[in-house]
Amino acid sequence: MQIRDLPYPDPGVADARSGPRFLLWLGRNQLGGQLKSLSWGLLHFCGVAGLPLGVGRAVQAVVDRSGSGLALSGVLIVLCGVAITLGDTMLHRTAVTNWITAAARVQQLLARKTAELGSALTRRVAAGEVVAVSTGDVEKIGWFVEAVSRFAAAAITVVLVCVGLVFYEPAIGVVVAVGVPVLALAVLPLLPRATRRADIQREKAGRATELASDTVAGLRVLRGIGGEELFLGRYRQASQEVRRAAVRSARMWSLISAIQVLLPGLLLIAVVWYGAGLVRDGRIGVGELVTAFSAVTLLMYPLRHFEEIAMAYSFSRPSAKRAARVLSLERTSYERERGGLDGAALPTGDLYDPATGMLAPAGLLTAVVCGDPDAAGLLAERLGGHAAEEEQSSSVLLGGVALDDLPLDSARASVLVQDKDPVLLSGTLEELLDVPASGEVSADEALTAAQCQDVLDALAQASPEDEADPMRTRITERGRSLSGGQRQRLALARSLVTDPEVLVLDEPTSAVDSHTEARIAEGVKKLRAGRTTVVFASSPLLLDRADRVVFVHDGEVTAVGAHRELLHTDAEYRAVVTRETEDEQLSQLAELEALEEIEESA
Secondary structure (H helix, E strand, C coil): CCHHHCCCCCCCCCCCCCHHHHHHHHHHHCHHHHHHHHHHHHHHHHHHHHHHHHHHHHHHHHHCCCHHHHHHHHHHHHHHHHHHHHHHHHHHHHHHHHHHHHHHHHHHHHHHHHHHHHHHHHHHCCHHHHHHHHHHHHHHHHHHHHHHHHHHHHHHHHHHHHHHHHHHCHHHHHHHHHHHHHHHHCCHHHHHHHHHHHHHHHHHHHHHHHHHHHHHHCHHHHHHHCCHHHHHHHHHHHHHHHHHHHHHHHHHHHHHHHHHHHHHHHHHHHHHHHHHHHHHCCCCCHHHHHHHHHHHHHHHHHHHHHHHHHHHHHHHHHHHHHHHHHHCCCCCHHHHHCCCCCCCCCCCCCEEECCCCEEECCCCEEEEEECCHHHHHHHHHHHCCCCCCCCCCCCCEECCEEHHHCCHHHHHHHEEEECCCCCCCCEEHHHHCCCCCCCCCCHHHHHHHCCCHHHHHHHHHHCCCCCCCHHHCEECHHHCCCCHHHHHHHHHHHHHHHCCCEEEEECCCCCCCHHHHHHHHHHHHHHCCCCEEEEECCCHHHHCCCCEEEEEECCEEEEEECHHHHHHHCHHHHHHHHCCCHHHHHHHHHHHHHHHHHHHHC
16 A cells, blocks of 8 residues: 555454554554565665675775775675665655555544444543544554564564674674673563553543643633633643653653663673774684674664664554544444344334334424433434443334444434534535535525525625635634534534435524524424424424424423423423423412312302
8 A cells, every 4th residue: 555545445444452452453454564664674774784794894805905805895885885775765665654554544444433423422432532542643553553664674684683793703793692682672671661651641641632622622611601710720730740741751761762872882892892802812803893893883773673662662552542442432232232234225204212202203393302401412312323332222213223223324314413512624615515415405495494694694704805605715613713603503504405314403593592593493394394303402482383392301201292282281391491490380380279279169
């Protein structure tokens, strides 16, 4: 796989049982690139290792006054230089390719899992953690995958040099062969502690990222309640914890680096001291000593990759663990226990939730009232097939077919859920409304039904003077340049354009005024005529225009009927919709009892 061939047609199915298993799976899928990088790395490091032999032979040729020997040494040095240049260039090219392609594969896997889980993902994993996995963790994982082949090439080169020195000059070669493994393994006792400190640092950094992401997402609310300073203080504390953890981790890695400098220096001194005695005794020549000295000096270069691979693994392991945790999530626990329906046509009919008894008849506008807003959000997610992982109840049925038995694409095409906080991606309004749709509803019809005329006027004013087209005006990320009501109406228009068989709306008009809300209710009902629509709301304006109102209390349907009928017959429903206090309810009950007594006496 080359960078120009990205993205992958199919990134594969990851082994997400643990972080190390995920890294191993990723390495196996990058095997071709790893072998290329290993080959070029061997060429590069062997060129580096060949330089001492050329230099030593050149020195010996000068001592022996041999012109031919000097010429051969020059040719050998030139060949080593070519090998170093070519190998280093191609090693860098293939290593970076491995890094980018591995990171791209992880990002595609995460994107696919995000699309599969939908908004249920942020209920199981904090939004900040998802951001951390998709950005910094992907880079750490790519770094480790890229470093593996360079480390393998360096390790093979070190072994070859040690073996070569043993055969070339046994007296010094034995010293080097014994000393180099000691250098490579000397830091092993420190690695577990360094890894633990790196894990703590990454964990604290992840929590700080989560806090920052959640704070930014709720900044408008924080400003409204005056909670900015409180969350700023929390983030400042989390940031300081990250700094302290990073300093502790850096101290350990600096100690490892110092040992990697000290021990090779001691080995070099030992080789020179011992070799000088051998030259003085006439047991080896000056060129042989120069060769051994140069070989030990240049071995420090590939030995650095031992420290790098240890650092890369210590940083990538917790990153891989977080990525594996996200990738191991499933749509529902119910789906893992039952087989899916392959190739089935999109179901139609009534939408029914066995857990609560909520029924939305086909072709009608059904309003659902819940006393608990959190319960309403969970029920809305259930209706879209995104039940919480801990829920073990039966799947929602559409036309008698379980949503969990449908292929994911079919379930998404059948039921669309717009939650109470929809996200607007950056781009033009035309791009925002360019979503998979039936083609039966145009963008103009959807915008009209969602009462977006003032939004279009505002976007037209913000567009360039030579092109006052609101459809081509760019919307900032998450629509932050718009008000809450404007964002809500554009999200509603996007959902209406999709025109699914069943549309579930969770508080779609909570941020608009009552006049606009009434017009939106009429527009949605008219546009969705003949289609199944479920609206979670407690606004009388919306409820009065619904064909059917379902009241859910304590996780069960307790009342069904028209809005005005339920106001008179169900006290709990009336309390939720009119927001009456307990004293007001008792007062009304007392009045009703008094009226009944008067009627009986009369």
